[in-house]
Amino acid sequence: MGAVSGYDAIVVGAGAAGIFAARELGRAGARTLVLERGGALDDRRCPRRDGPDPCRRCVPCNLLAGWGGAGAYSDGKLSLSPQVGGFLAEFVGPPELESLIAYVDAVYREHGAPDRVHGADPAALEPLRERAGAAGMVLVENPVRHMGTEVCRQVLERLHHEVAGVAEIRFGAPCDGVVVRGGRAQGVRCGYAEIPAGAVVLAPGRSGTGWVAAVAAEAGVPTRPNPVDVGVRVECPARLLADVTDVLYEAKLYYTTPTFSDEVRTFCMNPRGEVVHEVYDGCLTVNGHAYAEARSDATNFALLVKTAFTEPFDDPTAYGRSVARLANLLGGGVLVQRFADLTEGRRSTAERIAKLAIPPTLHDATPGDLAFALPHRHLQDVIETLYALDVFCPGLAGDQTILYGAEVKFYSNRLALDRGLQTPVPGLYGAGDGVGVSRGLVQASASGVWAARSILGPGGAAG
Numbered sequence: 348m349g350a351v352s353g354y355d356a357i358v359v360g361a362g363a364a365g366i367f368a369a370r371e372l373g374r375a376g377a378r379t380l381v382l383e384r385g386g387a388l389d390d391r392r393c394p395r396r397d398g399p400d401p402c403r404r405c406v407p408c409n410l411l412a413g414w415g416g417a418g419a420y421s422d423g424k425l426s427l428s429p430q431v432g433g434f435l436a437e438f439v440g441p442p443e444l445e446s447l448i449a450y451v452d453a454v455y456r457e458h459g460a461p462d463r464v465h466g467a468d469p470a471a472l473e474p475l476r477e478r479a480g481a482a483g484m485v486l487v488e489n490p491v492r493h494m495g496t497e498v499c500r501q502v503l504e505r506l507h508h509e510v511a512g513v514a515e516i517r518f519g520a521p522c523d524g525v526v527v528r529g530g531r532a533q534g535v536r537c538g539y540a541e542i543p544a545g546a547v548v549l550a551p552g553r554s555g556t557g558w559v560a561a562v563a564a565e566a567g568v569p570t571r572p573n574p575v576d577v578g579v580r581v582e583c584p585a586r587l588l589a590d591v592t593d594v595l596y597e598a599k600l601y602y603t604t605p606t607f608s609d610e611v612r613t614f615c616m617n618p619r620g621e622v623v624h625e626v627y628d629g630c631l632t633v634n635g636h637a638y639a640e641a642r643s644d645a646t647n648f649a650l651l652v653k654t655a656f657t658e659p660f661d662d663p664t665a666y667g668r669s670v671a672r673l674a675n676l677l678g679g680g681v682l683v684q685r686f687a688d689l690t691e692g693r694r695s696t697a698e699r700i701a702k703l704a705i706p707p708t709l710h711d712a713t714p715g716d717l718a719f720a721l722p723h724r725h726l727q728d729v730i731e732t733l734y735a736l737d738v739f740c741p742g743l744a745g746d747q748t749i750l751y752g753a754e755v756k757f758y759s760n761r762l763a764l765d766r767g768l769q770t771p772v773p774g775l776y777g778a779g780d781g782v783g784v785s786r787g788l789v790q791a792s793a794s795g796v797w798a799a800r801s802i803l804g805p806g807g808a809a810g
């Protein structure tokens with residue numbers, strides 16, 4: 348570690364990546380400061396989620412910012428496959444990633460994550476894989492430890508207690524920039540103050556995408572765009588998918604669509620869960636989660652079309668934002684439509700939605716027509732994939748299935764990072780979703796551990 352007066356390391360962001368980085372640094376004796384622009388868990392209140400009010404588009408959004416980051420209100424599905432949830436293998440290599448996953452999984456369990464792992468039995472998986480094959484889809488093996496939203500919160504509380512014992516944590520403390528002098532990171536800027544440190548870990552999550560891009564530009568760190576995922580959130584009666592979700596909890600299915608040869612995947616499946624809002628950059632999109640105990644009668648999952656561009660356009664994030672804004676413009680927020688209405692070429696109305704046996708779990712979505720909001724290519728991809736899914740699970744393309752839109756997954760631009768997740772600016776590191784390394788809790792946590800170990804050096808001790 349660089350010898351600078353002040354802190355040995357500053358971690359920006361207290362999501363999964365920042366928490367695991369700070370834990371690793373602090374436990375090794377490094378003087379560590381965590382800066383988090385949101386609040387502690389008890390101070391994170393969402394007017395819509397925790398009360399009867401509509402979304403007030405708070406800044407920062409309490410669903411995304413604060414201790415636990417975007418993971419605090421998540422379903423807490425720990426995906427234990429190295430093929431799922433990010434790109435860390437491209438930096439550290441597959442064997443190292445497997446060992447990091449085992450390490451962070453053990454930490455989650457020590458802090459209260461349940462013992463049960465879904466989808467780890469090959470004998471149970473095989474018939475489902477065959478069924479997916481018959482539907483023209485590929486089912487990817489993905490063992491999942493499901494915490495559920497309420498257990499996830501308890502785990503985060505315990506992690507807070509532990510990290511607070513080895514590192515200083517400041518809430519309501521947005522970091523404005525990184526101080527680079529003499530060609531290396533020397534600390535951070537918060538308002539007019541500079542806080543010196545030997546190393547800085549940028550872990551601002553997807554909600555910090557714009558901020559990290561500005562920091563990278565100022566520090567001269569190259570970035571490259573990651574693709575954006577555009578699609579819908581599907582919700583259907585839980586019984587339709589029960590024989591799959593009872594075994595796997597979450598089915599990771601990939602499909603290549605006949606018309607455009609696009610790759611469409613199922614993502615973030617929440618058996619007996621609920622659909623929720625997500626706010627990015629002032630756009631309302633959708634997401635989903637499930638409690639461990641309070642179960643609904645509906646299962647939701649995303650259908651996402653991977654969307655990359657070639658020259659001259661290289662801003663997939665702006666594209667995704669435009670799609671989300673269009674849906675917001677038409678619906679005043681999130682649109683909801685019965686799949687049957689979509690394929691019959693008509694909008695859904697409040698009356699048609701009221702005829703569903705299971706009402707939408709996102710109560711304030713506006714019945715409308717997704718055909719006005721999603722580009723033709725994405726809409727066609729979604730429709731074709733739902734028909735393929737109907738072969739895998741009969742009934743999925745039926746009249747009880749609804750679609751919410753738009754669901755857009757913004758993956759931050761990827762920073763130029765070496766194997767140790769250090770940028771070309773010595774002392775400046777990146778971890779988690781916000782620097783384009785991960786897109787899930789496990790790989791975000793693993794990247795935080797790896798960046799911290801890289802700062803600590805081979806001896807693993809604070810110097």
Ligand SMILES: Cc1cc2nc3c(=O)[nH]c(=O)nc-3n(C[C@H](O)[C@H](O)[C@H](O)COP(=O)(O)OP(=O)(O)OC[C@H]3O[C@@H](n4cnc5c(N)ncnc54)[C@H](O)[C@@H]3O)c2cc1C
Nearest residue numbers: 360362363364384412416417421424522552779780787788
């Ligand atoms: C509703 C929902 C459900 C999800 N469900 C799952 C799931 O079941 N399983 C799964 O694996 N993944 C899930 N995810 C994704 C998962 O939450 C993320 O992959 C993970 O949280 C990424 O961790 P991170 O630390 O990189 O970023 P984040 O968790 O986003 O944390 C970043 C933190 O940095 C802070 N920050 C940003 N900029 C600054 C700044 N300038 N100064 C100070 N602080 C700053 C933010 O306030 C935030 O708290 C879900 C996400 C959502 C939104």
